[in-house]
Structure formats: C-alpha cells, structure tokens
Amino acid sequence: MKKGVLLVNLGSPDSTNPKDVKKYLDEFLMDPRVIDVPFWFRSFLVRGIILNTRPKKSGEAYQKIWWDEGSPLIVLSERLQKKIQEKTTVPVALAMRYGSMTLKKGLQELVDQGVDEILTIPLYPQFAMATTETIDVKVEELKNEFFPQLQITSLPAFYNKPEYIEVLSKSISEKIENLDYEHLLFSYHGVPERHIRKSDITKSHCKIDGSCCITDSPAHEFCYRHQCLKTTDLVAKKLNLQPGTYSTSFQSRLGFDPWLKPPTDRTVERMGLEGIKKIAIVTPAFVSDCLETLEEIAMEGQEIFHEAGGKEFTVIPCLNDRDDWAEVVTGWIDRWRIVDVKTAIA
Ligand SMILES: C=CC1=C(C)c2cc3[nH]c(cc4nc(cc5[nH]c(cc1n2)c(C)c5CCC(=O)O)C(CCC(=O)O)=C4C)c(C)c3C=C
Ligand SMILES: [Fe+2]
Numbered sequence: 001m002k003k004g005v006l007l008v009n010l011g012s013p014d015s016t017n018p019k020d021v022k023k024y025l026d027e028f029l030m031d032p033r034v035i036d037v038p039f040w041f042r043s044f045l046v047r048g049i050i051l052n053t054r055p056k057k058s059g060e061a062y063q064k065i066w067w068d069e070g071s072p073l074i075v076l077s078e079r080l081q082k083k084i085q086e087k088t089t090v091p092v093a094l095a096m097r098y099g100s101m102t103l104k105k106g107l108q109e110l111v112d113q114g115v116d117e118i119l120t121i122p123l124y125p126q127f128a129m130a131t132t133e134t135i136d137v138k139v140e141e142l143k144n145e146f147f148p149q150l151q152i153t154s155l156p157a158f159y160n161k162p163e164y165i166e167v168l169s170k171s172i173s174e175k176i177e178n179l180d181y182e183h184l185l186f187s188y189h190g191v192p193e194r195h196i197r198k199s200d201i202t203k204s205h206c207k208i209d210g211s212c213c214i215t216d217s218p219a220h221e222f223c224y225r226h227q228c229l230k231t232t233d234l235v236a237k238k239l240n241l242q243p244g245t246y247s248t249s250f251q252s253r254l255g256f257d258p259w260l261k262p263p264t265d266r267t268v269e270r271m272g273l274e275g276i277k278k279i280a281i282v283t284p285a286f287v288s289d290c291l292e293t294l295e296e297i298a299m300e301g302q303e304i305f306h307e308a309g310g311k312e313f314t315v316i317p318c319l320n321d322r323d324d325w326a327e328v329v330t331g332w333i334d335r336w337r338i339v340d341v342k343t344a345i346a
C-alpha cells in the first residue's frame with residue numbers, strides 16, 4: 001500500500017470581501033458540530049441573524065490581518081506543509097475543513113499520486129467537537145461517498161505529547177526569557193460548555209468545575225477543557241513557571257450560551273485594572289496565527305489591556321512553520337509510515 005498524509009486546518013474565506021466571508025461563515029457555522037442545535041434553529045440563528053451583520057464586521061477584521069499572499073492561516077499552513085514535505089518521502093497534502101481548499105480536493109490530490117492509505121493530521125492540539133471530531137466525521141463521509149478504496153486513520157490530539165510540549169515551551173521561552181513580564185496568560189479558543197458535556201463518553205464525569213478536569217477519567221480523551229488545562233500545566237512545569245504567575249482563559253465567545261470561563265477579554269481587562277503592567281500571552285489552541293490571534297488577541301486584547309492601565313502586552317507567535325515544529329510532525333509521519341498511528345504519537 002502507498003501511504004500519504006493530509007494535514008488539515010480550519011480554513012479562511014477566499015478574500016476579505018463580505019460576500020466571501022458570508023459564504024465561508026455559512027459553511028462553518030452551519031456545521032452541527034460548531035453550532036450544535038437542531039437544523040431549523042441553527043438555520044434561523046446563522047442565516048436569519050448572524051449572517052446579516054457578521055460578514056461585514058468579520059471582513060473588516062480580516063482586512064486588518066490579511067497578507068499580500070492571502071489569509072495568514074492558509075499561507076502559514078502551506079509553508080508548514082512544504083517544510084514537512086522537504087523532510088519526508090511520504091506525499092503530504094494540505095486541506096481545510098471549511099472554504100475552497102476542501103477535504104475532498106486534498107484526498108483527491110493524494111489519490112492522484114497513487115496513495116491508498118492516508119493519515120489525516122488535524123492541526124489542532126486539543127480535541128473538540130468543533131475541531132478534530134468535525135474533520136474525522138467529514139473525512140469518513142467523503143471516504144464512504146467518493147473514496148471507498150482508501151484506508152484512513154486520524155492522528156489523535158497531541159495536547160500532552162512531550163515533543164509538542166517541548167517546541168511549544170521553547171517558542172514561549174524564546175520570547176519571554178529576557179522579558180520582564182508579570183503574568184503569562186494561556187488563551188485558548190472557547191467552546192460552549194454544552195460541547196464539553198456532549199463529548200463526555202462517561203456521561204457522568206464533566207462538571208466543568210475545579211475538580212473534574214484534574215481527576216483521572218477516560219472522559220479526558222475527549223474533554224477540550226481538560227486538554228487545554230493539561231497543555232498549560234505541562235508547559236508551566238517545563239518552564240518552571242511559579243504558581244500565580246500564569247493562568248488559562250478562553251477567547252472568542254459567540255452567542256448567549258455559557259462558554260468556557262474565564263473569558264480572555266475580561267481576564268486581560270481585570271489584570272490591567274488590578275495594576276499588572278506587563279503581560280505575555282500565548283494561544284496554544286492555534287497551531288497557525290490567524291484572525292483569532294492576530295486581530296482578537298494582538299489588536300483587540302492589547303487595546304483592552306492598555307485601556308485598563310496595562311503597559312506592555314507581548315504576544316507569543318503560534319508554532320506556524322518553525323523548523324522544530326515541522327520536525328516534530330515529520331517524526332510522527334515517519335513513525336506512522338514504519339509502524340502505526342499509536343506508535344507514531346506514543
Ligand atoms: C459557535 C461558534 C464557534 C465555535 C464553537 C468555534 C470553535 C473553535 N474555533 C477554532 C479555531 C478558529 N476559529 C476561527 C474563527 C472563527 N470562529 C468562529 C466561531 C466558533 N469557533 C467564528 C464565527 C470565526 C470567524 C471569525 C469571526 O467572525 O469572528 C479561526 C480563524 C480563522 C481564520 O481565517 O483566521 C480559528 C483558527 C477552534 C480551535 C475552536 C474550538 C476549540
Ligand atoms: Fe472559532
């Protein structure tokens with residue numbers, strides 16, 4: 001069998017034009033694993049309310065971060081794919097869960113190169129319904145409909161893998177080692193609390209309180225909150241961060257349901273109001289810099305901090321196409337090529 005790899009990231013609109021943003025947001029927000037309510041209600045919320053105003057606002061936000069080559073998330077993912085391809089003999093393609101760089105095209109690209117066994121690598125460190133699960137489900141649908149001959153496996157979330165923690169920690173220490181910061185904030189993309197309960201395979205563990213995510217349970221394999229807290233904890237141990245000098249928050253809330261807490265914007269504001277002058281912020285739910293890091297954190301977050309009295313706001317870049325990160329992913333691919341997926345990421 002000939003093996004190939006499909007890297008998968010979230011996707012971006014084709015341009016910052018509100019028409020393109022609307023098309024992209026429609027596909028994204030109509031995904032039942034992103035807005036997980038019955039179809040009629042999702043349709044009413046997304047097509048009847050959100051898409052009337054959001055595309056213009058989001059288009060303006062995208063304009064602030066857009067590069068000459070296109071969306072940062074896409075360009076950075078392409079650079080990573082090229083670097084990995086230079087390091088391995090296995091064909092490596094790239095696709096997005098939403099937008100024009102579809103999963104179908106990515107799978108087809110590998111099939112055209114004679115590949116019949118594929119490892120998909122969702123470029124998300126932590127499992128969530130709205131990240132890893134939606135990719136796995138869509139790939140399965142496409143396999144059943146168009147590529148029944150393919151054997152496909154998915155790389156599980158790597159939130160706690162030593163080689164990932166090592167490069168993430170290194171990327172942070174490079175930025176903060178000579179920095180006189182007072183607090184390091186780990187800001188993860190938020191999800192509605194309901195998503196966490198739905199993903200609880202034990203149906204009894206997740207209380208979304210101070211204890212469940214640090215009490216051993218099989219639920220953790222699919223608990224986004226546990227996995228975010230664990231990533232923070234492992235990095236803190238690696239960097240020898242002292243208690244009280246770092247914390248975790250969740251950004252990008254949308255809608256009125258309860259989302260994971262504490263929210264990043266309120267946390268940053270509170271720190272400024274409490275007299276903290278210098279903070280550093282890292283965004284480990286994102287492997288590539290994107291709207292959520294370049295605009296929501298580096299621009300909006302910084303403004304909120306300054307308005308609340310803060311002075312220095314240092315944003316740590318995502319792993320993007322760092323050489324050591326490309327090496328780590330290539331290591332997983334090569335171990336999968338020689339043995340299997342469990343060994344690859346053991
Ligand atoms: C109900 C809404 C959303 C959920 C749940 C959600 C989860 C989620 N998203 C990411 C990663 C990214 N999200 C990005 C943009 C973005 N996210 C939402 C909504 C939800 N995300 C919206 C509406 C948008 C679009 C922008 C906007 O209008 O504000 C991006 C950036 C994409 C880019 O082109 O740069 C990323 C990346 C994760 C990891 C996640 C769950 C863990
Ligand atoms: Fe999102």
Ligand SMILES: [Fe+2]
Pocket residue numbers: 205206207208209212213214223225226
């Ligand atoms: Fe939990």
